[in-house]
Amino acid sequence: MSYRYRHNPNNNTVLPMTEDKFFIGVIVGFLAKCGADFIDRIWTKMTKSDRFCDSSSDSSNNKGCNWNGCERSHSTDSETSCSSSESLSSNGEVHGNDREIVAIQGDKKTPVGEESPLNYDEIKAIADFLLSKTMYRCQIGIICGSGLSELGNLLENRTTIHYEDIPHFPVSTVVGHKGQMVIGLLKNVPVVCMQGRFHPYEGYPTWKCALPVRVLHLMGVKSLIISNAAGSLMSDHRVGDIMIIKDHISMPGLAGRSPLVGSNDNRFGTRFPSMQGAYNKKYREYALKIGEEIGLKDNIHEGVYCMNGGPVYETPAECRMLLNTLNINAVGMSTVPEVVVARHCGMLVFAFSLISNKCVMDTDSENSPNHAEVVAACASRKSDLKVFVERMVLQIYNDLQSLPLENDKSYWKLLLGK
Ligand SMILES: O=P(O)(O)O[C@H]1O[C@H](CO)[C@@H](O)[C@H]1O
Numbered sequence: 001m002s003y004r005y006r007h008n009p010n011n012n013t014v015l016p017m018t019e020d021k022f023f024i025g026v027i028v029g030f031l032a033k034c035g036a037d038f039i040d041r042i043w044t045k046m047t048k049s050d051r052f053c054d055s056s057s058d059s060s061n062n063k064g065c066n067w068n069g070c071e072r073s074h075s076t077d078s079e080t081s082c083s084s085s086e087s088l089s090s091n092g093e094v095h096g097n098d099r100e101i102v103a104i105q106g107d108k109k110t111p112v113g114e115e116s117p118l119n120y121d122e123i124k125a126i127a128d129f130l131l132s133k134t135m136y137r138c139q140i141g142i143i144c145g146s147g148l149s150e151l152g153n154l155l156e157n158r159t160t161i162h163y164e165d166i167p168h169f170p171v172s173t174v175v176g177h178k179g180q181m182v183i184g185l186l187k188n189v190p191v192v193c194m195q196g197r198f199h200p201y202e203g204y205p206t207w208k209c210a211l212p213v214r215v216l217h218l219m220g221v222k223s224l225i226i227s228n229a230a231g232s233l234m235s236d237h238r239v240g241d242i243m244i245i246k247d248h249i250s251m252p253g254l255a256g257r258s259p260l261v262g263s264n265d266n267r268f269g270t271r272f273p274s275m276q277g278a279y280n281k282k283y284r285e286y287a288l289k290i291g292e293e294i295g296l297k298d299n300i301h302e303g304v305y306c307m308n309g310g311p312v313y314e315t316p317a318e319c320r321m322l323l324n325t326l327n328i329n330a331v332g333m334s335t336v337p338e339v340v341v342a343r344h345c346g347m348l349v350f351a352f353s354l355i356s357n358k359c360v361m362d363t364d365s366e367n368s369p370n371h372a373e374v375v376a377a378c379a380s381r382k383s384d385l386k387v388f389v390e391r392m393v394l395q396i397y398n399d400l401q402s403l404p405l406e407n408d409k410s411y412w413k414l415l416l417g418k
């Protein structure tokens with residue numbers, strides 16, 4: 001009879017045992033281990049619902065986003081990739097556990113809590129990654145607001161990159177924001193277009209809402225066209241009108257939520273940037289002229305945009321205050337962080353609101369705004385907006401070509417009209 005020896009942990013002795021007993025012991029031990037793992041998994045499921053995410057693995061996934069994985073979703077010509085992304089956007093959710101908040105989009109989980117802003121090198125790496133996906137070098141960028149993603153479909157020969165596949169990038173969680181970047185030709189002008197943006201109410205810090213602008217800057221973009229859907233406070237505005245933004249009031253900014261909070265990297269811009277002339281005067285004049293030329297004279301206005309935090313729409317009392325005390329013309333929940341970051345790094349900005357609803361001023365009114373109405377109003381104006389944006393792009397491109405070299409002092413004089 002052959003013997004095996006078994007360690008007895010109770011008295012630290014070694015006991016002899018027959019071979020058959022030894023094998024039975026091994027099998028029993030193996031089954032016990034499987035059982036314990038199984039119970040452990042059930043317990044984990046019960047105590048930590050899969051609504052919540054393991055932050056440690058999330059952030060490592062995100063920060064160290066698999067760059068090879070990005071190859072997977074890169075597609076040329078976007079029709080199929082657009083639709084899949086749109087359904088992802090509408091499913092997007094933001095969830096949290098006691099360690100950090102994450103936005104979930106498909107398989108990707110992005111932290112949306114208080115992280116420190118990405119540094120220059122990290123942003124440069126994103127820009128280089130995107131440049132490696134296209135042969136176009138764009139001087140003009142477009143950011144599409146709620147329901148305005150159609151603008152990106154103007155591009156020909158386009159390359160589409162989903163946000164979830166761009167390293168360090170947030171994901172879109174709002175209906176009407178496709179959540180992808182499109183690079184292609186608009187009337188033969190190379191243009192990069194963000195079909196979907198990020199808002200503070202999604203849980204993102206303002207620097208993250210504006211992160212794409214720095215990426216565009218390091219990709220070589222000089223002029224930015226920013227669009228949004230906004231509620232109008234003006235009695236002479238109608239749903240579907242365009243309001244060219246000439247100035248802004250930023251409720252988050254005034255409350256210390258500027259996207260530039262944190263250490264300043266002079267490679268982007270100065271510590272204390274001025275917002276004087278933030279909305280390029282020349283571009284505003286072009287827009288009014290183009291509006292007239294394409295038959296929108298009565299539907300185009302200039303005005304002051306106010307960024308509120310959202311996601312609630314303003315109460316009638318707030319609307320009356322914003323109009324009567326602050327002289328605001330239209331309200332929204334975006335755009336300003338992008339403008340601030342764009343101006344900080346010297347980009348030229350043209351921004352407009354598509355009036356998607358009239359703000360309700362009467363506390364006892366039966367009317368109230370809703371997001372479906374906002375998206376539908378924007379979609380209903382897509383033909384006019386396409387022509388408008390196309391014309392603006394051509395005009396801006398012509399201007400950029402006639403500018404002297406950047407290191408020429410007269411460059412900034414020309415751009416800023418000073
Ligand atoms: O500003 P965009 O992204 O166009 O969207 C606007 O529409 C949404 C509300 O309906 C808010 O997100 C508001 O900011």
Ligand SMILES: Nc1nc2[nH]cnc2c(=O)[nH]1
Pocket residue numbers: 229230231232308310312313314331332333356357358359369374
């Ligand atoms: N804050 C705000 N954002 C909007 N976006 C579209 N409409 C509105 C609105 O009425 N208020």
